[in-house]
Amino acid sequence: MSTDTRAAAPEVRISGIDPHWWRQAAVYQIYPRSFADADGNGIGDLQGIITRVPYLAQLGIDAVWLSPFYPSALADGGYDVDDYRDVDPKIGTLEEFDQMVAALHAEGIRVVVDIVPNHSSDRHEWFRQALAAEPGSPERERYIFRDGTGPEGAEPPTDWTSIFGGPAWTRVPDGQWYLHLFAPEQPDFNWANPEVRADFLKTLRFWSDRGVDGFRIDVAHALTKDLTDPLPSEAELDAIPRDAGQHPIWDRDEVHEIYAEWRRVFDSYDPPRTAVAEAWVERHRRPRYASAEGLGQAFEFDLLTQEFDAAAFKDVVVDSLSLAAESGSSSTWVLSNHDVVRHATRYGLPPLPETVGTTEQDRKQGAAWVLAGAPEDQLDREKGERRARAATLFELALPGSAYLYQGEELGLHEVGDIPDEARQDPTFFRSPGVDKGRDGCRVPLPWSSTGLTFGFGSSSAHLPQPQWFADYAVEAQERVDGSTLEMYRAALHLRRELQTDETLEWIETGRDDVLAFRRPGGWVTVTNFGEDDAALPSGEVLLASSPLVGGRLPGATTVWLRESQS
Template sequence: MAISEKNAAASSALSTKEGAPWWRQAVVYQIYPRSFADGNGDGIGDLKGILSRVDYLDRLGIDAVWLSPFYPSALADGGYDVADYRDVDPRLGSLEDFDDMLAALHARGIKVVIDIVPNHTSDLHHWFQEALKSEPGSSARGRYIFREGKGPDGSEPPTDWISEFGGPAWTRVADGQWYLHSFAPEQPDLDWSKREVRDEFLDILRFWSDRGVDGFRIDVAHGLAKDLTEPLPNNAEIALLPRDKGVHPLFDRDEVQEIYAEWRELFNQYDPPRSAVAEAWVEPTRVPRYANQNSLGQAFNFDLLEADFDAPSFRRIVDHHLKMARESQSSSTWVLSNHDVVRHPTRYGLPNPPRSGWRPDVKHGSQWLLSGGVSPELQRDQGLRRAHAATLFALGLPGSMYIYNGEELGLHEVAEIPEEQRQDPTFFRTNKAEIGRDGCRVPLPWVAEAPGFGFGEGTATPHLPQPEWFAESAVDVEEADPDSTLHLYRKALHLRRELQGAEELEWIPTDNPKVLHYRRPGGWEVVANFGVEPVEIGGAQVLLASQPVVEGMLPGEATAWLKVE
C-alpha cells in the first residue's frame, strides 16, 4: 500500500505548527471496530479489516482514528464490558494485528486514539471472578462496590438506584451481597478509592502508550469517584442535589480530578505527551475541569449533537463552548454523530427528532414511532441536505472535529432490525421500551453488488442486518459519483487542512436570523443558511458548498466556504 506523502507531511505539520499539540484542531474518525470492515469473513469487523481500509482512511483526509473497544468482551454492551484491558478480542484479532494496524496508520501520518473504560470492568474480568470466589470484606471484593442488602434477610437491594440502561443498579451474588453496576449487570463498577485500582489503570495506560498509541478517549470520565458513605441516599434524595457543585454521590465529584492529575503526569512523560479526551456528561460550567492541561486535556462537547437544525441554537452552542475552551486553555470538540446516538441525517429528517441515542426510533412500515407518537415518513433528502450543511458548518469551526464511521457516506439510521437480532442491552433491560443503539452500529456498505455489501470476504452474514437501501450509499457507488457525500467529505477535510490557522473566530452580522456567518484567520469565511429560501452571499470565491451556489445565491439548508480577499 502506497504511503500518501502529502497526508503524512500535513499531519506532521499539524503536530508542530506553532508548537500546538496535534489534537487541538484535528479531524478524528471514530471506528466502531465490529462494524467497520471484516478482514476474515466471519461477519464481525476486526483489526485486519481496518488494516485493509487504511488507504481509504488516508484518502479521506483525517488526522486520527479513534477505536471503540476492541478488547476481549462478552459483548454485553458492545465491547464496553472489558474482560482484559491489555489484549485484543480473538474475534477481532491479536496484539500483533494491532501493531500492524498501528504501524500502517502511523506510516500515513494518522494518529491512533483508543477507548479506555475505567468506570467498570466486565463481570468476566479476572478481578471480578476472584471477587465472587472471595469472602465479603476481602481485598478482592474491595476492588468493586459490594454492599449488604436491606430487609431482615438482606434480599432487598441497598438502594433504589436505577442503572443507566434501565432496571436496578444492584445485582445480588450467591452469598447474599449486592454489587453496584451503573450500567448493565455484566459491568460491575470499580471502587476508585482503592490504590490498587488506580495503579492498575496507570499500568494499562502505560502499556498502550509504550505500544505507540497517541491518545485515549475516556469512557464515563465523570463516573469514577463516588461517595458511598452510609447511609446511602435514595433516588429522591439524589434528585434534589445540585449537579454543578461536585457533591453528587455518583457523578462528577471534585475528587475525580485527583485521578486525572496522576494520569496527566503519566501522559506528559511521553514525547509528544499522550492526549486524552473525556466523555463527561456534566453541567456546562464543569467541562473545563476535565479539559484543562492538568487533567485529561480535552472534553467532548455534545451540544451540537443534541441540537435542532436551528441557527440561534448553533450560534449559542458555539459561543458557549469557545468560551469554555478559553477557560480551560484547551480546544473545543465538535460532534454530530457517534456510536451512541441516532445518525444526524435521520435526526434532521424527522419532525420530532430523538434527543439521544437509545430513545424510541422504531420504524413501522414507512413511518417512525417516536416518543410523541407516529410521525410522517422520514424526509431522507431533507435530512441529508441538512446534515451536509451542519457538517460543513462544524468543520469550519476552531477546534477538533469527531466524525463517526459511515457519516462520510451519508448513512441514515437503520430502524428495520428484527427484535431477535438486536444486541443493545438497553432494548432488553427496558422491556423493549427503548429501542437501543443498534441502528447506528450496522456494518458499513463497501460494495453495492457484493454479499453483505462487501463488508467482508465471502458470504458470511454481517452481525447486524443491513437494509437494501444501503446499496445506494456503498463506497464504490459514492466513489463513482462526484456529487456524493463521500466526495464532499474528502474535499472538505483536505481543504480544511489547507485553510486551518489560529483557533480564532469572528462572527459577521447578518440581517437574516436564519443565517450564520463567521470568519476564520486568513480570509476564510463560512456562511450557513438554516432557512429554506436562498440567500445572497455576494461575489466572493466559493471554495466549497454543500449545494451549488448559482449567481451568488446560497440555497436553503446549505453551507458555503468562501475566500474573501
C-alpha cells in the same frame, strides 16, 4: 488483568510530529466490529481496518479513535471489558494491533483508543476473584459490594435504577450485592482502592508504549463515588444537585485527582499522549476535565443535541469557544457517534419534544423518541441528508477538533427496522418497547453496492444491513461529483489547508436564519438554515454542501468562500 510481559512493537513515529496536533484535528471514530471484516466471521476486525487504511488516508483525517476492541462478551458492545491489555481474539491480536498502528502512522494518522475505567466486565479476572472471595476481602474491595436490606438482606441496598434500565444492584450467591451503573455484566470499580488506580496507570502505559497517541475516556465523570451509609433513595439521589462536585455518584471533585495522575503519565511521553473526556456534566464543570493539568480535552455534545436551527447553533458555538478559552483547551464538535441516532436521520424527522433537554438521560429519551415515537414514515430522507451535509461543513469550519463517526461520510441514516431478535444493545433488552437502543447506528458499513454484506465481509454481518445501503456504499459514491463522500474528502483536505489559529469572527447577514463567520486568511463560511435562498458574500467559492443556484445560497446549504482581496 493480564500481565505486561508481552513486549510492545517498536514504536512507529510520525515524522515532524506536532505535540498540539489534537487541537484542530479531524478524528474519525471507528466502531471496530462494524467497520470491515477481513476474516469472514461477521465481525469487523483489525485486519479489516488495515485493509482500509488507504481509504482513511484518502478521506483526509488526522486520527482514528477506536471504540473498544478488547476481549468482551459484548454485553454492551465491547464496553464490558474482560482484559484491558489485550485484543479480543474475534477481532485480532496484539501483533495485528501493532501492524495497524504502524500502517496508520505511515499515513500520518494518529491512533486514539477507548479506555473504560468506570466498570469492567463481570468476566474480568478481578471480578471472578471477587466472587470467589468472602465479603470484606481485598478482592471484593476492588469493586463496590454492599449487604442488602430487609429480611436476610434480600432487598438491594437502594432502589437505584441503572442507566440501561432495571436495578443498579445485582445479588451474588453469598447474599451481597454489587453496584453497576450500567448493565449487570458491568460491575463498577471502587476507585478508592489503590490497586485499581495503579492498574489503570499500567494500562495507559501499556498502550502508550505500543504507539497509541491518545485516549478517549468513557464515562469520565463517574469514577469516584461517596457511598457512605445511609445511602439515599433514587428520589433523593435525583434531587441532589450535580453542580457543586459533591453528588454521590456523578462528577465529584476528587475524580480530578485521578486525572492529574494520568496527566503525569501522558506527559512522560514525547510527544505527550492526549486524552478527551466523555463527561456529561454541568456547563461550568466542563473546563476542569479539559484543563492542561487534567485530561486536556472534553467532549462538548451541545451541538449534537440541537435541532437544525441558526440561533441554536450560534449559541452553542459561542458558549463552546468560551469554555475552551476558560480551560485553555480547544473545542470539540460532534454531530454523530456510536451512542446516538445518526444526524442525517435526526435532521429529517419532526422536532424533538420540548421535554427533551441536554442531559445524558434526556439525550437517551430523545433517541428513544426518534426511533419509537417518530417512525420511519415520518422521515424525510432527502431533507435530512441535505441538512446533515450543511451541518457538517458548518462543523468542519469551526476552530477546534471535529469528531466524525464512521459512515457519516456516506450520508448514512439510522437503521430503524432491525428485527428484535437481531438486536444487541442492552438498552433495548432492559426497556423493551420503550427504547430500541443504539444498534441502528452500529450496523456494519457498506463498501460495495452488491453482495451479501455490501463488501463488509464474506459472511453475514453481526447486525443486518438494509437493502437501501446499496445506494450509500463507498463504491456508489467514489469519484461521483457531488456525492456526500466526495464532499467530505474535499472538505477535510481543504480544512487542513485553511486552518490556522483558533479564532472566529461572526459576520452580520441580515437574516436570523443565516449564519456567517470568518476564519483567519479570509476563509468565510455561510450556512442557510432556512428554506428561502440567501445572498452570498463576494469571494471565490471553495466548496458547497449543495449546488448553488443563480449565485445565491439555497436553503439547508453551507458554502465555504475565500474572500476577495481588496
